[in-house]
Amino acid sequence: MNAETRNGGVKTLGIKVPDALHAQFTLVAQLDGISLGDAALRAVELYVATKKAEPDFAARAKAALEEIEREAAARRGAIQGLFGADAPAAEAAEPTTSQARRRSGEASK
Structure with a gap:
């Protein structure tokens, strides 16, 4: 099961990379036969795994x-x-859209 299936979606991450590092990153991805997006995803996965392994x-x-x-x-x-x-119950803390409209008088339109 991939991340998209597990959490129902994905997030876009935009980062600024120095030119020299970008050139190296592009070359490494090309040599591995993968896209920059796939290489970036692998890098993020490696970073998370590395941090989780810290004592x-x-x-x-x-x-x-x-x-x-x-x-x-x-x-x-x-x-x-x-x-x-x-005090409102935790489940009712945030009104639904229809509840919010009723409270503001929009439901009668």
């Missing part, structure tokens, strides 16, 4: 996750502070 990577990832969870808890607390016991 402290898991600890840094765990710290980042804990920070995300702290920020989410702070935002949740702020919303609960605004609404008290009537």
Whole structure:
């Protein structure tokens, strides 16, 4: 299963590369018989694999996750502070398009 199938899409990455490095990159890709896009994808995959193999990577990832969870808890607390016991449930935090139109009066048009 490729990345496109797994996550439902792909992202475009645009980077600036110095001329000399671009020339080398182009040559290497040509020698391997692959496109620059495929070579860039392989480079990104190698970078991610290399970083994941670093001894402290898991600890840094765990710290980042804990920070995300702290920020989410702070935002949740702020919303609960605004609404008290009537705080909207997490599933209803973002209104659907039709809910947003109804609230703004557009649904009656």
